[in-house]
Each structure stands twice: as C-alpha cells, then as structure tokens.
Amino acid sequence: MAASVRARSPRRPLMAVAGALIALVFVLPYLIMLVGSFKSRSEILRVPPTYLPQEWVPSNYVDMWSTPETPLPYNLVSTIVISVCATLVVLAVAAPAAYYTARHRFPGRLVFLLLVLVTQMLQPTVLATGLFRQFVTLGINDTWLAMILVNSAFNLSFAVWIMHSFFAAIPRELDEAAALDGASRLQILRRVTLPLVWPGVVTAIIFTFVACWNEFAASLVILTTAENQPLSVALTKFVGQYESAWQYVFGVSIVGIVPVVILFALIEKRLVAGLTAGAVK
Amino acid sequence: MPPSPTSSASSRAEERAGRDQGPGRPTPPTTWTGRGPAGDVAPRRPRRPRRSPLPYALLVPALAVLVAALGYPLYRQAVMSFQEYGLAQQFGQPPEWVGLDNYVTLVTDSYLWTVIARSIVFCVANAAITMVAGTALAVLMTLVGRGPRLTLQIGLLLAWAMPHLASLTVWQWLFDSQYGVINWLLVNLGLDQFAGHSWLIDQLSFFTVATVIVVWMSVPFVAFSVYAGLTQVPGELYEAAEIDGSTAWQRFRQITVPLVKPVLLIVALLQIIWDLKVFTQIFVLQDAGGITAETNLIGTYIYRLGLGEGEFGLAAAASWFVLLLTVALSLYYVRVLVREEEL
Numbered sequence A: 001m002a003a004s005v006r007a008r009s010p011r012r013p014l015m016a017v018a019g020a021l022i023a024l025v026f027v028l029p030y031l032i033m034l035v036g037s038f039k040s041r042s043e044i045l046r047v048p049p050t051y052l053p054q055e056w057v058p059s060n061y062v063d064m065w066s067t068p069e070t071p072l073p074y075n076l077v078s079t080i081v082i083s084v085c086a087t088l089v090v091l092a093v094a095a096p097a098a099y100y101t102a103r104h105r106f107p108g109r110l111v112f113l114l115l116v117l118v119t120q121m122l123q124p125t126v127l128a129t130g131l132f133r134q135f136v137t138l139g140i141n142d143t144w145l146a147m148i149l150v151n152s153a154f155n156l157s158f159a160v161w162i163m164h165s166f167f168a169a170i171p172r173e174l175d176e177a178a179a180l181d182g183a184s185r186l187q188i189l190r191r192v193t194l195p196l197v198w199p200g201v202v203t204a205i206i207f208t209f210v211a212c213w214n215e216f217a218a219s220l221v222i223l224t225t226a227e228n229q230p231l232s233v234a235l236t237k238f239v240g241q242y243e244s245a246w247q248y249v250f251g252v253s254i255v256g257i258v259p260v261v262i263l264f265a266l267i268e269k270r271l272v273a274g275l276t277a278g279a280v281k
Numbered sequence B: 001m002p003p004s005p006t007s008s009a010s011s012r013a014e015e016r017a018g019r020d021q022g023p024g025r026p027t028p029p030t031t032w033t034g035r036g037p038a039g040d041v042a043p044r045r046p047r048r049p050r051r052s053p054l055p056y057a058l059l060v061p062a063l064a065v066l067v068a069a070l071g072y073p074l075y076r077q078a079v080m081s082f083q084e085y086g087l088a089q090q091f092g093q094p095p096e097w098v099g100l101d102n103y104v105t106l107v108t109d110s111y112l113w114t115v116i117a118r119s120i121v122f123c124v125a126n127a128a129i130t131m132v133a134g135t136a137l138a139v140l141m142t143l144v145g146r147g148p149r150l151t152l153q154i155g156l157l158l159a160w161a162m163p164h165l166a167s168l169t170v171w172q173w174l175f176d177s178q179y180g181v182i183n184w185l186l187v188n189l190g191l192d193q194f195a196g197h198s199w200l201i202d203q204l205s206f207f208t209v210a211t212v213i214v215v216w217m218s219v220p221f222v223a224f225s226v227y228a229g230l231t232q233v234p235g236e237l238y239e240a241a242e243i244d245g246s247t248a249w250q251r252f253r254q255i256t257v258p259l260v261k262p263v264l265l266i267v268a269l270l271q272i273i274w275d276l277k278v279f280t281q282i283f284v285l286q287d288a289g290g291i292t293a294e295t296n297l298i299g300t301y302i303y304r305l306g307l308g309e310g311e312f313g314l315a316a317a318a319s320w321f322v323l324l325l326t327v328a329l330s331l332y333y334v335r336v337l338v339r340e341e342e343l
Helices: A002-038 A060-066 A072-103 A108-119 A124-136 A143-168 A172-180 A187-216 A215-221 A230-238 A246-272 B005-021 B029-034 B054-058 B060-080 B103-106 B108-142 B147-163 B163-176 B181-188 B202-229 B235-243 B249-275 B278-288 B298-308 B312-342
Strands: none
Touching: A002 A246, A002 B108, A002 B147, A002 B163, A002 B202, A060 A246, A072 A108, A072 A143, A072 A187, A072 A230, A072 A246, A108 A143, A108 B060, A108 B202, A108 B249, A108 B312, A124 A215, A124 B060, A124 B249, A124 B298, A124 B312, A143 A172, A143 A187, A143 A215, A143 B060, A143 B202, A143 B249, A172 A187, A187 A246, A187 B147, A187 B202, A215 A230, A215 B147, A230 A246, A230 B054, A230 B060, A230 B163, A246 B147, B005 B312, B029 B278, B054 B060, B060 B312, B103 B312, B108 B147, B108 B202, B108 B249, B147 B202, B163 B181, B163 B202, B163 B278, B181 B312, B202 B249, B202 B278, B235 B249, B278 B298, B298 B312
16 A cells, blocks of 8 residues: 555646646636626627626626526526436436346346437437427426426436446345345345445436436427526527627526536535445455 | 345245255246245245346336336337428328338438438547547546545536536637637637638538537546446555556556446447437537538438428438437447446
C-alpha cells in the first residue's frame, strides 16, 4: 500500500490539474449560459454580441417565474413529479429483472434482454403520434401519469442492463459463503449483494433522472395544458419567431439543473462503495 | 422474505425428497404441488431453484411497463407501414392496404442507403470517440483525490443535465460564423482563413461540429457508468501489479479492461444505438443553415418523411426497416455480451 502511494503521488497534482481543465471544457457552454442569464433582454439579442454583460440583471431570476409565456412554478413541479415518479418506477421494475437475469439461466433470458434493448432503437418522433392516440383512447392524455409511463418505458433499458452487469459481476461463491454462515436470503441481499451493486444502482438513478428531466419529444405531444408541461417544453415558449427571451431560457436552465445536482450530492457517496468499501474480504 | 422463493425452494426440496424415497414411490415432478405441505419432508436448502414459474414474475413488471407504454404505438406503426397513409388518411380517410409497397419504394431508393451508410459512419466515429474520452475520464476520476473528482463529476453533470434547447443554442453561438468564439480563437491563433468561416455549409465540417456536440453530450454518461464499473475493481490487484513492476498501460489493459468489460460492452452498445438514431443535434444544425439533403441521418430522414412531408406510411416502414436492421446487427453483439459475463 505504502509503495503504491509513493509511486503515484508525484503524478497526482498533475492529474488533478488535467481533471480541472477537462471539467472546464465541459462546463464552458454552461458558463456562457450562466453569463447570458444575467443579461438584459435587449443586450442578449445585440449584434455584435457582448461577452460579459454590460449591465448585470439579476432580476431575471425573479421575473422569469411570472411571465405571460409560461407558468414556470407549475412547470417545475411538473418536471419534479414526473421525473421522481418515473425514476422510482424504473428502479422498482428494473432491479428484480436485472437481478434475476444476471443470477439465473432460463429459457427466454436472451430474448428478454434483447427486447428491453429494442426500446432504445425506437425513434421517439415516429412513436409520438401513436402515443398520443393511445393516451387519448385510455383517457389519460395530458396527465402526469401518461408521461410517467412513457419515461419509465424509455429508460428501463439502461437501468436493466447496467444493474444486470453489476449483479453478474458478483461472484456466486460470495452468496454461497454467506448462506453457509447462516444468512437468510434477505440478509444476503442486504449485506452482501446490495453494497456491491450500489454503484450500478446509483448510475441507473442518475441516468434515468437526467433523461426524464430533459425529455422533450413525447412531452410536447402528450402534455398540452401549459400547467402540466415540464421545463423542457416550457423553455420553448420563450423562443419566439421574432423575439426570443434567451435570458429566461438560460435562467430557467440554470435553476433547472439544481435539483439534478442535489440528487447527485445525496447519492454520490454510494458511488464509491463497491469492492473498495471492503464488503468482501 | 418474499413468499415465492420459499415455496419454490421447498417444492424443490420436496421433489428431491420424493425421489430419495426410491423407485417404490415414483413421484413425477409435475405432481408435487398436490402433495401436502412442505413441512412433511426434511427441508433441504437447494443451491439454486430452477424451473419454477415464479421467477418469471420478476420480469413481468418490466414487461408490463414496456407493453403498456410502447405496445400500441409500435403495433400502429407496423400496420401503417403496410398502408398508403398520407395527410388525407391523417384527417380521417380510410387508409388503403398496399402490402409491401412502402418497403419496396424505400429499399429501391438509393437515397435511403446513402443515409444509412452515412449514419453508420457517423455513429461508429462518434461512439468510438465518446467511449475513449469517457473511459479516460472515468480512469482519471479514480486517480485523483476526492476534491478534484467531485469537481470533474459535477462539471460533467452540469453538461449532461443542461436542457438541449439551451445547450444547442450556446453551441450554435460558439460556432457562429461572424461572432462565434471558435472562429475568434482560430483567427487570433493566426488562422486568418477562419474569419467569417461558416461551419455548417460544407458536409464534412457540418459533421465535425455535430460530432463535437454529440460527443460533448454523451461523454458524461459514459464517464459515470464506467467509473461506477471501476469502483468494483479491488485496489489490491493494482498494488500487486505495481509491485511486480508493470506499467500503467499494462495494468489498464490486463486488470482494468477485463474486470469492467461487461460494463464497457453494454455502455458501448447503447452508445452505438443512440448515435445511430441521433436526431435533435442534427435537426437543429440543419435548421441553422446546413444542407439538409447532404446531412440527413436516419433520425432526421424519417422525421422529414413523416411529419415533414406527411408520408406517414413510408416513415413507419422506414423506421421498422431500420429497427429490424439494428436488431439483426446487434443480435450477434448481445449474444457475445451475455456469454461474456457467464465466464
């Protein structure tokens, strides 16, 4: 252990700098958006554009909540409800399927995994009208329920597959050893299996949540009432044919990312669990 | 404990017990359900319950969600692909059944094959760049301390969670021919030919810009997933290898890659599927001044056929055709993938 730390230490600061630089490249568009959200309506459309705001307008962040274009507080609630519920549904139905397909061989296993994967090959733009008709017939068009269902179906695939590969990576001997020690199935699941698959579960949660948060094509077709629409659709209301309120688009986007970061902060610790946490030794 | 594993376990034990009683009392496995409570026989824990219908119950919820949401739209799309279905039919005229006509029209149109070939090249290039960059970032996360790692992760998360409308607008500004930051930077580096250079007019440079944006949007996903996979690699393995004097690259090739292979394979497969049907980025860039015919990929092609030109029957046939093609191509990959993890 000591040897490895010593061998690695001189390169560590260098790596950290490289990481910071790469992070900067990735957040560059975000920073431009952040700066843009503080510009006035006239300045953001000015040609040639200004790089930094000549006049900072923090009131954009207050004004955007009550514009004639869209009822933003409702949109935020709508996005949160749809994303949280869809993520919970995905976890609830994907985890058992992932566990079972990883731990057992049975007829139809490959077909099931392939079928789940096929959902990722579909074109949402082509499915949209079919989805619309279906939900009108069922009487749940323009409801959160419809979008929760659609988002769950769109994102099930990654959740099943990533958790599947984490379950599959756990040596079977581990279960058997725990069973020999007299642990019950539930205990094995809680004390042995779950700590090992947490990183997979966390990745599935983040992925699903971000995907639901930004889902656009289906929401646009299915949610017609302004109050029901998520942020992704509400944003388009600020973009007009003749004049666009980009400062609001950016401001809403900045605020909209906050819940995603909060979610990450809440579950980030689980991402470093796994074998390194010492569950198996 | 859920009731189902118990019953399957005990019935299995029962079945064995029945067999143990010798040939005098043959007990066909099909009748065990009718034989008294499990308590009759000494409970013996089976290693793995097999052939019980109940485990399929674990798959049913997932299938139910998929069928409930996507079953009808897919069915309708399949039916429409065999119909003459245009704008008139959209407004109530009964569609006419035309058999395979739509498919024949498509397959004999050389433009479809051009679009498919173009999409495959674009997809392979983008998926490859994304995988390499994402994996490199994931490895980097494991090498740095908690502070820099969190900075990197949150940076990636901000990029990932940025609404597409906002990020695509910013990218368009960055590549703007007159006032874009990219041209400004290049000119200041001494490359004067980039003054007022339009990035979207030429096919190759259009796809270069598209690649930058698509990769930027996809790398966070790959980095997070692969990093999660890397947390499963026991640190002792590296230490042992390091003591043996192996180089960093050797350690990566011989320890990291084999251990995270299942995750790498599934992430790569999904990345390929997504890059093959990329839509929004191409659509927005075309809108901003690209030449549509020369830059269409499968996603925008089908969209323009359907919602654009009102040829819903043709669009449905095209998307089914592409779907079947993708399934056929990925079938082999999926089999390899599933077999891989059984080793």
